[in-house]
Amino acid sequence: MAANVTSLVPEGFARALTELRDMHWRGDLRIDEIGSPQRIAPHSVAIAGELTGPDDPLATGRLILLHDPLGNQAWGGTFRLVTYVRAEVDLEMVVDPLLPDVAWSWFTDALQTHDCSADALAGTVTASYGRGFGEMTDADRAEVELRSSWTPGLDPNHPLTPHLEAWQELLLMVAGEPPLPPDIAAFPTGRRS
Template sequence: MSVHRLTPSDHGFGRAIAAMTATPLRPEVELTEIPAPSRMAPHTWAASGEVLMHDEELASGRLVVLFDPDGNEGWQGRWRMVALVQAQLEPEFAIESMLGDVAWSWVTESLELADASAHELGCTATRVVSQSYGALASRPSTVDVEMRVSWTPDEDEAEAADDPHGTVLLAPHLVAWSSMLAAAGGLPPSPAPVAPITPSHRARSPRPGDEA
């Protein structure tokens, strides 16, 4: 049962979400529908995602889909994707000054590879290095990366395909977000049906208690 209530007058929002969630993702990504924030737009949907490999969580995040049938000036469109990506990287990334640029490349390349045309794209990448001293000096250093990304899907292609409700519009953007998760988790680009053998870097999702 869906955790969201969709009214008959949702302007095709329900159909668009149903088509999007039917899209196959790469096998390492697990998607779970969660309650969406209701005040951000007239219609909202949200999910959490995890990248799992060999029973280990490599990355995690959330995706919120916003829809305003009247359009939103700040979005420059009717739809808006708001994404969170989190992962814990190996200590070598503590001295990687270009990590922000690498994280940005995960975003742009994921959108490009998924053919997810977008505008008003923005990203904030935060790196947190945790080092322990004194009685806790034996604990290894950790590096956490958090990416907050938002973008507006281009609706020109949906209009050209005579799809006024955007039924096929959102699928590439869900794939793109899942690819951002996979990249943060150290997995190389891969089509959905193909599972990579090894990660390109060691990573896991931050866990409760890591900062204790």
């Protein structure tokens, strides 16, 4: 992942690519590099993540790192992180009017927990329910989706790794699998059985 770093890549972006490549992800989180937007910034990289369960993915997401060495006035900096995460939720959750506020707090709390230097936070949370009919009567789905972006303060003293850890935590929270302290195991729930 992000292995081809050349002298044409700015130092800050090269450092971020190295951190992305060296990130230690959870064992149940599959990460793949995917195509990144080419017109938004001169340098970009994107990953897709899937938090796996016994049968189906518990949560999926994408994370994009954009870099413009000249800066971008709309970002208020030279880097921008953009994410999209989604997971199925119980019907009781999707109809709760507080779900968008809670989902947004998962995002901001994850950034704060990992001491991320982040400005210009923006985003939306969508809670939706779809009901199947006819041949798809068993296809009812309730989902929460969070789209957000922020300007990370990346430099040698403020690395990308805390932002990657915060994104990993966000995927866990959206999936209903909050991270546990080291050496603590979760009891199996009906959702994973």
